[in-house]
Amino acid sequence: MDDRSLYRDHSPVHRASGRRRVLMPLAVCSVVLAGVAGCSAPASKDAAPAPSATSASPERASGTRELEEDYQRVIKDVLPSVVQIDARSGLGSGVVYDNKGHVVTNAHVVGDEKEFKVTVATRGGDPMTAKLVAAYPEQDLAVIKLDKVPEGLKAARFGDSAKVEVGQIVLAMGSPLGLSSSVTQGIVSAVGRTVSEPRQGGGTGATIGNMVQTSAAINPGNSGGALVDLDGRVVGIPTLAATDPQLGGSAAPGIGFAIPASMVRTVTDQIIKDGKVTDSGRAALGVSGRTVLDDEFQPAGVAVASVQKNGAAARAGIEAGDILVGFGGKPITTITSLSEALASSRPGARVKVAYQRDGVEKGVEVTLGEM
Structure with missing residues (x-):
């Protein structure tokens, strides 16, 4: 057994893949604002009146128009490379990876299925058919391939996720709740996050490192889509959104996670070339185990159930029964x-x-293996 058996759902995140008939009515702000109190701080009697929209300086107005034009340019450039994937059991998104019809998405979007219907965001018309090339649940990534490549299919450009910076503006593109060609906007909130994905509801249970955290809305159906910078480069694949236990497990607004583009390229290139991942780049200890509790019923360590022969732990002298x-x-x-x-x-x-x-208690230096 390897470290895949170690993954469990202890992290407050939910998958962002969609399911049929989950489209719910959405509140329209202009309808409900009149009945909402406390949306802004009360103005002081001595406070200067807020500037009207028409009082903005020409320079600021010009800057706003330029930013809007940047958004529109990026959307026009990238959206043709974003697809909706119908996996029968649910809906998700994908990104066209090359001109040969390969599409990268999340492993939890494809699930156990082998055949799919794919709709390009900007094309319309009848869905195209596609088949699974391979899935890599350990990183929650998968590649499918269109049976017939349509003329003019546009591959996305992938950026260098090592250059992604906190505060950078990003756009999330996909099919949230089945609404194809949807775009949300936010910033990179953090980088280098390690997040564990649930197993419930078809999740892979993977623990994924170096994820990009974003405030751009990530909703069911966004999974496998594109997180894009203002240069039109995909910097991540939206995969998870945080949930708030105090809200009954509902999504926590503005906390989403994307698999970095560097890992996406590493996994996808291997799947396309070899039909599987041959070099995961992920460390392994070579044990399986379970969480143990102390006398106060609090988590206190991992009891080793089995040790992989010639694995990292075995070579270091760790044995079954150790904690x-x-x-x-x-x-x-x-x-x-x-x-x-x-x-x-x-x-x-x-x-x-x-x-x-x-x-x-003992200590030992271990040279980590590879998953």
Whole structure:
């Protein structure tokens, strides 16, 4: 067994793939604003009146028009490369990867299916048929291929996710709730996030490192679409949105996550070339296990259930029955925390692993393997 068995759902995120008949009525702001209180702070008696829309300086008005033109240019350039994927059990999005008809999307969008209907956002007409090339659930990515490549099919341009910066404006394109050709806008809120995906509802349970966090709205159906910068380059594949337990598990507005373009290219190129991922670039410890609780019923480590023969842990002397409590100087309390630590590491790295055996804590340096 390998580290894939370590993935569990302990993270407040939901998949962004869509399902049939989930389109719900959306409140229209202009209808309800009159009945909403507290949307803005009360003005002081001495406060100067707010400037009207017509009092904006010519320079500011010009800057706004230029930004709008940037948005429109990027949308016009990229939207023809974004598709809607009908996987029978649900709807998702995809991005045209090359002129041979390969489309990259999320593994949880394709699920266990092999054949799909694909609609290009800007073309209309009858859906095209496509077949699965391969899925890589460990990174929640998959590649499908159109049975017949239409004339003029436009491949997207992928950027360098290493150059993505916090505060950068991005657009999310896809088919949220089945509304094809939809675009939302936001910024890059953070980079380098490690997020665990749920298994429920068809999720892969993957723990994915180095994700791009964005405030652009990511809704069901956006999965597998495009997160795009203002140069028209895809910098990520929208995959997850955070949920708020205090809202009954509803989506937490403005907190979405996208798989970085660099990982998308690495996985997709291997699938197209070899039909599978041959070099995951993901670190592995070579164990399977379960979370254990202390006397106060709090998570206290990962009990090793089995050790892969000749794996990283086995070579370091870790045995079944040991309880992992530390990785790289950080505490390990759950399977999810161990998975996240591995997702943030690279194969070949030497990491100190702390573990307990017969009530005695020990430490050992482990050279990580590859998943």
